[in-house]
Amino acid sequence: MEQTLVLIKPDGVQRSLSGRILQRFEDAGLKIVGMKMKWVDPKFAKEHYKAHVEKKFYPGLESMITEGPVVAFVLEGLHAVELVRKMVGATEPKAAQPGTIRGDFAHHSYAYADQKGIAIKNLIHASGTVEEAKIEVALWFKKEELHSYQTVHEKHVF
Numbered sequence: 001m002e003q004t005l006v007l008i009k010p011d012g013v014q015r016s017l018s019g020r021i022l023q024r025f026e027d028a029g030l031k032i033v034g035m036k037m038k039w040v041d042p043k044f045a046k047e048h049y050k051a052h053v054e055k056k057f058y059p060g061l062e063s064m065i066t067e068g069p070v071v072a073f074v075l076e077g078l079h080a081v082e083l084v085r086k087m088v089g090a091t092e093p094k095a096a097q098p099g100t101i102r103g104d105f106a107h108h109s110y111a112y113a114d115q116k117g118i119a120i121k122n123l124i125h126a127s128g129t130v131e132e133a134k135i136e137v138a139l140w141f142k143k144e145e146l147h148s149y150q151t152v153h154e155k156h157v158f
């Protein structure tokens, strides 16, 4: 059993896609164990995107992630990290497969974003590895903000 962090980024929230995106994860049987809305500030953005701070695209990424509130949630399930990344799709929406969240709801490209000096608008963040997920869940949620309960899936699917 794994936990993973998902953020609906400001572009996803502002496009009113939060409900439809969350529905996909619930449909797959993943359990929501924590959820909040947060307006990220530059300091927290640097913490969350620690691995990218030195990269060329970071200034655009920071502007994008701080431009409005995000919906943050923790999903729990078998192989949750890998499964959620599969459902999210490739980083570049133009390359993301149909059927994935980025492939179905966006079509932004690196070429266009780089030319405009902005971050690629891909709606959603999801932890990339089990290690990353542990760090990100702890960064975004206190222990008491994560809940333990039984879903119908646990009774009828597992």
Ligand code: CDP
Pocket (backbone or CB within 6 Å): 052, 057, 060, 061, 090, 091, 110, 113, 118, 119, 120, 121, 122, 124, 125, 126, 128
């Ligand atoms: O989000 P994901 O793990 O798929 O990609 P990442 O490589 O960890 O990059 C984090 C985020 O930075 C991406 O989701 C994009 O929003 C942004 N990014 C960008 O704007 N331009 C790039 N060349 C690479 C990443």
Ligand code: MG
Pocket (backbone or CB within 6 Å): 128
């Ligand atoms: Mg990443």
